[in-house]
Amino acid sequence: MERANGSPLRGGIDLGGTKIEAIVVDAGHNVLGSSRHPTPSSGGPEAVAAELVAAMREACQAAGVETSSLQGVGVGSPGVVDEAAGTVSTARNLPDWEGSFELGAALSRELGTTATLGNDVQVATDAEFELGAGKAYRSLLGVMWGTGVGGGIVLDGKPWLGRGGAGEIGHVVVKIDGRRCPCGRRGCMEAYAGRAAMEARARRKQEEGTPTDLFKIMKDRGRTKLTSAVWAKALEREDKLAVELIDEAVEALGAGIASAQNLLDVQAIVIGGGLGVRLGEPFVKRIRTAMEPHVFNDANWPDVLLAGLGDLGGALGAALLVSRRVEGKPAPVAETPSAAG
Amino acid sequence: MERANGSPLRGGIDLGGTKIEAIVVDAGHNVLGSSRHPTPSSGGPEAVAAELVAAMREACQAAGVETSSLQGVGVGSPGVVDEAAGTVSTARNLPDWEGSFELGAALSRELGTTATLGNDVQVATDAEFELGAGKAYRSLLGVMWGTGVGGGIVLDGKPWLGRGGAGEIGHVVVKIDGRRCPCGRRGCMEAYAGRAAMEARARRKQEEGTPTDLFKIMKDRGRTKLTSAVWAKALEREDKLAVELIDEAVEALGAGIASAQNLLDVQAIVIGGGLGVRLGEPFVKRIRTAMEPHVFNDANWPDVLLAGLGDLGGALGAALLVSRRVEGKPAPVAETPSAAG
Numbered sequence: 096m097e098r099a100n101g102s103p104l105r106g107g108i109d110l111g112g113t114k115i116e117a118i119v120v121d122a123g124h125n126v127l128g129s130s131r132h133p134t135p136s137s138g139g140p141e142a143v144a145a146e147l148v149a150a151m152r153e154a155c156q157a158a159g160v161e162t163s164s165l166q167g168v169g170v171g172s173p174g175v176v177d178e179a180a181g182t183v184s185t186a187r188n189l190p191d192w193e194g195s196f197e198l199g200a201a202l203s204r205e206l207g208t209t210a211t212l213g214n215d216v217q218v219a220t221d222a223e224f225e226l227g228a229g230k231a232y233r234s235l236l237g238v239m240w241g242t243g244v245g246g247g248i249v250l251d252g253k254p255w256l257g258r259g260g261a262g263e264i265g266h267v268v269v270k271i272d273g274r275r276c277p278c279g280r281r282g283c284m285e286a287y288a289g290r291a292a293m294e295a296r297a298r299r300k301q302e303e304g305t306p307t308d309l310f311k312i313m314k315d316r317g318r319t320k321l322t323s324a325v326w327a328k329a330l331e332r333e334d335k336l337a338v339e340l341i342d343e344a345v346e347a348l349g350a351g352i353a354s355a356q357n358l359l360d361v362q363a364i365v366i367g368g369g370l371g372v373r374l375g376e377p378f379v380k381r382i383r384t385a386m387e388p389h390v391f392n393d394a395n396w397p398d399v400l401l402a403g404l405g406d407l408g409g410a411l412g413a414a415l416l417v418s419r420r421v422e423g424k425p426a427p428v429a430e431t432p433s434a435a436g
Numbered sequence: 437m438e439r440a441n442g443s444p445l446r447g448g449i450d451l452g453g454t455k456i457e458a459i460v461v462d463a464g465h466n467v468l469g470s471s472r473h474p475t476p477s478s479g480g481p482e483a484v485a486a487e488l489v490a491a492m493r494e495a496c497q498a499a500g501v502e503t504s505s506l507q508g509v510g511v512g513s514p515g516v517v518d519e520a521a522g523t524v525s526t527a528r529n530l531p532d533w534e535g536s537f538e539l540g541a542a543l544s545r546e547l548g549t550t551a552t553l554g555n556d557v558q559v560a561t562d563a564e565f566e567l568g569a570g571k572a573y574r575s576l577l578g579v580m581w582g583t584g585v586g587g588g589i590v591l592d593g594k595p596w597l598g599r600g601g602a603g604e605i606g607h608v609v610v611k612i613d614g615r616r617c618p619c620g621r622r623g624c625m626e627a628y629a630g631r632a633a634m635e636a637r638a639r640r641k642q643e644e645g646t647p648t649d650l651f652k653i654m655k656d657r658g659r660t661k662l663t664s665a666v667w668a669k670a671l672e673r674e675d676k677l678a679v680e681l682i683d684e685a686v687e688a689l690g691a692g693i694a695s696a697q698n699l700l701d702v703q704a705i706v707i708g709g710g711l712g713v714r715l716g717e718p719f720v721k722r723i724r725t726a727m728e729p730h731v732f733n734d735a736n737w738p739d740v741l742l743a744g745l746g747d748l749g750g751a752l753g754a755a756l757l758v759s760r761r762v763e764g765k766p767a768p769v770a771e772t773p774s775a776a777g
Contacts, residue, residue: 233771234598246699250596251771257575257701260733267695268730271611271687280730282691346612350623354608355699358587360598362771389609389621392601430574430592430703 107414128158220247222412349385367402448755469499561588690726708743
């Protein structure tokens with residue numbers, strides 16, 4: 096398939112801890128081809144890079160184009176992303192990715208087009224801001240509720256990155272001396288609401304004798320992790336442990352998001368991420384209700400909305416990285432550690 | 437005293453729940469005259485306005501000028517401040533100030549010069565950013581630790597006000613189902629760290645039989661409230677209850693400020709306010725230590741600093757409101773509730 100007027104196509108890849116989502120979009124952000132691959136669970140950064148290449152090639156095939164004809168490929172990645180250097184470091188949810196890896200250069204070489212990297216959560220928030228539920232607003236807090244809980248911040252129409260580490264809403268403290276978080280700290284929101292933390296707790300509870308269908312549903316579906324779909328199914332069946340853990344997650348999300356709102360006072364809060372998208376509107380309402388005891392400016396609520404782009408938000412946001420580069424819009428720049436530094 | 441070259445003088449008033457601090461400054465922010473009055477505890481907004489006028493007149497007298505010769509007077513006020521309308525509403529720490537009062541117009545009329553209003557905490561943060569401990573930074577979180585705990589945010593060199601309600605760090609949740617806060621909610625940082633909350637708890641503990649010298653020190657000093665100086669004295673004497681309550685306050689400040697940092701990732705955090713300034717550097721160090729278990733980006737700490745302008749920060753910041761107006765710099769504008777609103 097040839098594109099008559101040569102309308103520029105862009106690639107977008109959402110690199111998650113569980114899956115890789117690759118898409119090809121046109122200038123109007125329409126998806127022309129897509130593919131989904133599981134994220135390798137071993138083999139380090141090289142194996143992940145190879146899988147990203149394979150997924151992007153497949154999406155291009157579906158769209159009937161060569162990867163080299165793309166204006167570029169954007170990647171939303173976990174870990175510490177240095178956009179300028181094209182590196183990803185210490186990506187805890189990816190296999191053996193403790194050091195720094197030149198992912199941008201590796202992908203550019205294999206795909207024959209420029210690869211641009213961004214932080215996965217910020218990229219998903221940008222997509223909601225530009226194309227999704229956040230379109231009507233100038234300030235936004237994106238809450239990506241999945242394996243962990245990530246936050247993206249848009250203030251006055253621009254992403255706020257701080258010194259590169261802003262938006263860590265998952266590690267807002269909701270309970271001093273509270274539950275241990277996968278990050279090693281205590282009382283973080285993610286310790287109650289992150290899917291990884293919830294799975295660890297469910298396993299422990301089951302080992303201690305609490306009955307639950309969670310792991311049975313997981314096996315029936317051929318999974319090795321409690322995916323968002325497994326949680327949804329267990330809730331549907333009113334599995335007592337699943338209900339209890341999700342209740343705690345919602346309570347923690349309510350407190351943590353309200354804390355962020357008390358600080359930032361944004362116009363809108365958008366709930367996305369694997370669990371957020373899977374559980375959908377009823378849970379956005381529950382999170383809003385859980386915020387109520389804690390929102391200080393209660394005469395002036397922000398809008399609390401479900402992500403509008405569903406599962407594709409991350410990949411669409413990644414493709415926006417290419418649009419920005421091509422249109423000469425500077426990527427949002429993180430501040431230096433200090434004026435002196 | 438006449439000023440030879442007519443160097444423009446500006447007035448600044450810090451309106452606190454306990455005291456009113458009024459100063460006259462020159463263009464170089466040097467204090468030429470000052471006065472301090474207790475805040476009226478009855479008589480409503482009119483009584484407070486009259487006291488602000490009296491304090492400003494006294495500061496002008498000390499500087500040898502008429503109030504009408506000032507370029508203007510700035511006021512940092514608690515409550516909900518509408519800079520454009522010149523009104524203050526629902527100022528809980530001021531007497532009978534539930535409704536809205538046109539403080540700007542009242543002061544302008546009595547003083548014969550334009551009065552400009554700003555939020556007390558934001559104004560104190562601006563002063564630290566422009567003139568104090570925050571001078572070297574582009575992004576800043578000001579934490580004003582006093583009767584309550586207020587927060588001021590500067591991002592990329594500009595105050596961030598949100599929709600007018602940003603910076604409520606005192607109402608960041610540090611403990612779900614935690615202690616009752618003076619605001620009526622549960623588990624807010626201020627429920628543990630605000631001087632009003634600490635005093636209420638100290639009274640209850642004493643009534644329940646816990647021995648303490650706090651109220652004896654208060655009476656010996658002719659006070660009716662546990663002022664910052666009373667707390668400092670009790671700590672000096674190693675009063676067990678005072679030590680315990682301040683320990684809890686420091687722990688809560690550590691968690692709440694770390695949460696804010698995890699979200700905002702600013703370059704510097706400046707601790708001020710009545711208690712912050714009175715307890716000083718050793719307590720800034722203790723707060724930093726209390727942040728340690730919770731700061732996510734622990735390879736890249738912000739600087740944590742004591743406010744540099746001491747007790748005068750609020751009044752100096754208020755005078756900056758006049759400088760801004762005179763120099764035609766627009767006041768930072770809060771966002772509308774939503775793009776649609």
